[in-house]
Amino acid sequence: MNSTSEDPSLDEAPILHVDLDAFFASVEMLDDPSLRARPLAVGGSGERGVVASVNYEARRYGVHSGMSSVVARRRCPDLVIVAGHFDRYEAYSRDFHAVVNDLTPTFEPLGLDEVFADLRGLARLGIRPLAAARSLRERVRGELRLECGVGLARNKLFAKLASRRAKPFIENGEVREGPGVVWVSPAREVAWLEELPVRALWGVGPATESKLAQLGVRAVRDLRHIDEVALARYVGTSMAATLVGFSRGEDPRAVVVERTAKSLGHDQTFARSLSGADLVRAVGHHAAVVSRALRERHVVARTLSLTVRYDDLSSVTRSQTLSFGVDDPDAIAALGEALLESIPVRGAVRLLGLYASSFVAREANEVQLRFAWPGGDASSSDDGRRRQVGREALRDAVDEVRARFGVRAVARASELGSEGVRIDRQRGDAPFGPRPDDGRGGASGP
């Protein structure tokens, strides 16, 4: 099946994929060794909780990530569920990336626990892929004390399939060791694909799987003989081309080193669904989180989107793009509240999400706001008037949201008296600054 005993050239195996085993759960076990021998899940433990990561002991009971915690506990009554410590995972992830970077700077992280690397730059050093993969794996084990699976192949598609095959697996309720490193030789690519269900392909989730089933396509081999035009009517032209390519073992995706984030946001599923003033308060909290993230990245966002999910799991999104960027918590809260007002009331809300996109570098936005005030210059005495310009622009933007969607009655944010919102409001350090006098005047309306 795999070809670990052979020794491929860089042409035969230029792409490497590493995937840390049970990452969050493994970090928790390192931080608290008493968890080691127990079935462990990281995630929410409440009724609406979902499992994000599971150790192998828990997998023996059929618990896996993405499963609701209620179901997970039903399958494994002794399951220990701990809340995630994402600062810890990020620290481990940085160390992981540093180890990969020692091998080659040509790598692309996927989430915190996976990396694709292009090994072609190693040619002049005389390093072979298999030796590189083995030494990488040993360094991760030795220095991070984490296990991982490494895949080698001609492209990303097979490298990822290979790393999955390299990992431990469950057989008859017992954990079996995987080979650790797997190489898919070009000669065996077709045989690898033959056995796979379409669901194993990157980009095929439940929805696409069922669409493909309507066409009688269940295994990857079924895709090889299908008419791409007919397929496109079901899954779109882009997906159709990708899938047909995959079925022939073709994957043109390159390893992209510098990926700059295009959006960021915060969403939360509430333990109990919210409505009315509680919801408005939540917007303020979300705005503070988003604002902090924007300022950490030294960007402002021109587009804000608000998503609401109801108890029936249907969701609605409203977004607004401004001519200038924002990062101030008050400004974001004001726009978020205006967007919330524009969303039809369909009962209690279980999830609220606030997202920022269309980033602009903060300095560029400062310049733009300066232009918005003719006669302005860079002297510090202009700061107050520049903030004034920003406030007016913001008020216009909030009015625009209302004009587009119409306004529904909503409580004034200033009347809600939320500690959290008030604390965040006083922190303003960005273009709009704190506004002790006018507060939400322009934002919350009558």
Place this chain on the structure above:
DNA sequence: TCTGGGGTCCTAGGACCC
């Protein structure tokens, strides 16, 4: 299996400009 939180990309329609 009754569904989290961080994101990415695609599609389709409408507005607007040339």
Place this chain on the structure above:
DNA sequence: TCTGGGGTCCTAGGACCC
């Protein structure tokens, strides 16, 4: 005045990834 096509931006929803 009417019509056409292409390009770009924006909005909303959906699917997918880890």
